[in-house]
Amino acid sequence: MSARLPDEIRPVMENGVPVVIATCSKDGIPNVSIVSEVFYVDPATIALSFQFFSKTIKNVRENPRASIILNDIPAGRRWVLQVEYDHSETEGPIFDAMDLQIEAIASATGMAGIFKLRSADLYRVLGVETIARA
């Protein structure tokens, strides 16, 4: 199972913070966390920054399925992505681009040295749907 991300979701990824991610441990215990950065890699792949949320990364490494909610504020709707953890990168162009973006945000918010990218976690997109905001 796989899905393609539509073009219109790209600005939502830039604009849609905070993003909510729901994961589940191998024992079936769910976890919901807030993610500050979602990066568009290609129409079938997104990347999340691994900075603080250790339970999320622990869960997806045990049980790779996750759900992500993006808020499309100007359009008044939400995007729900079904994704599957694929692998993590600690170097290379995707990591470098994410690292620079996080460093820029850290500089802009006085958090230089605190916001630091440990790895870029890549997820395959399994499904995309929109729902109207409640």
Add this chain to the structure above:
Amino acid sequence: MDYAAQKLTREELEREVAFLHTISTEINSTFDLDEICAIVQRTMADLFGFRHSLILLLDEDGKALSVVASRGYKEACGGAKVPIGAGVIGLAAQKRRILRVGNLGRRRAYAAAIRSEVERSGRAGELGEAPRLPGLPDVEAQIAIPLLIRDALVGVFSVECADIPVFSERDESRAGVVGNLAASAIHNALLYRRLARANEGLQKELTAARAGSGRRVTIDDIVGESKAMKQAKGLLRKVAASPSSTVLLTGENGTGKDLAAKAIHCQSDRADAPFMNITCSALPEALLESELFGHEKGAFTDARAQKKGLLELADGGTVFLDEIGEMSLVLQAKLLRFLEEKAFRRVGGTKDVRVELRIIAATNRDLKAMVKEGAFREDLYYRLRVLPVELPPLRQRTGDLALLLRLFLDQYRAEFRKNVASVSPEALAHLGRYPWPGNVRELKNAVERAVLLAEGPVLGPEDFSALSPSGDGDGAVRLPAEGLSFEKVERELVAAALERTSFNKSRAARLLGMDRDWVRYRASKYGLDRPSRPGRPRE
């Protein structure tokens, strides 16, 4: 804002092209840095609504950026500093990459939450203070574009917004294009400003040179009312007024040939153009050639850049070649070619440089005799002596002694702050009997020494005791019955020669019939340095 449209419609494309045309035309219409910054910021505001923007330039030490232009801010940001690496602007400069960030209000709130978590966990020490940087306090979105020329950082162009959460990718592209245009325009403006400042400095130097290294001298300033001097001054006036391109000044050492050369220049219609002088005996042949004619880059090992010579720098004015008799035959040939053709080539050059100027040559040597000996080119000799002027030795114009004494006395009394008012009649008579082999220069040195050592207001014969009226006598050296110290005699001879020639070792050597190295060695051995004067800083 239309976030989805990444492909341009025809209308949008036309608008983008029109925008590029507008900004590139305007930005290239000036070399003024302030104007370029204003054009960039105004265009970005008018065309795309980027109402808040900053232009920062890299400081000379490369450690920070300084705001040189700001638009749309309530408070002026001019001069505000952003350290390299600090904030989005500092980071864009450090990484040499365009940075686009948005949603900064929410991110600040998120950062504040993280910050309080960190503080609550007792790790507050890990948190740094957020630097205070110029820009909107409630900025939501920002694009920072490093201004690069090749890979060298010139500065940063930053646009900000407080009323939309993010700038689009197209905004980033537009700002990037403007950044590229601005980078080269600003780089050119900075180069232009540097050249303009250098030019201003050179203009000042030129003005100073044209002013005759401080002040203008006229022929009337040459002191002397004796018949011999009146004749010489009359001739100098005619020479100054003539259009002749060459003048030859002859006369013994110390007769004032350099002063006469300057006076000719200042009284001629070339007075507003440069006056350059050089002593031919002071430099080795190769260096003299380079000084006179200049050199091209790479002409020799140390020629790292092209250099103009005195002939080129003095275009329209006068070049004074002192001690022309010491010039090598090779350089004499080059000088002759210049006098004949008004053209020369820089050392290592292949193209002729044409200038129009007057050459005043001077010598204390008998050039005619040198021509016979083959030491001076006959053709150059005749080319130079179109207008010869001989300056009389002081012994032929002792009537001028009183005037010259008054001149030098006033000069050194003021310089040394000594209360010396006059010279006694006995001293004047004593000086009148002295043959003055070193001429006016020797008189000047004698007055300087006398004023410096004087203990009363009137200089008497004893203050000039070093000057023996018998002069050189019959020239015979007598060995006293009790013998003598040869070293002492040698020391005194070298000291006398140096003093007579104002410590010019080449001329002192000629007086003694020795070479320059012989004099240099003994001057060093006997500690015969030029005396320092009170109140003058040592160089």
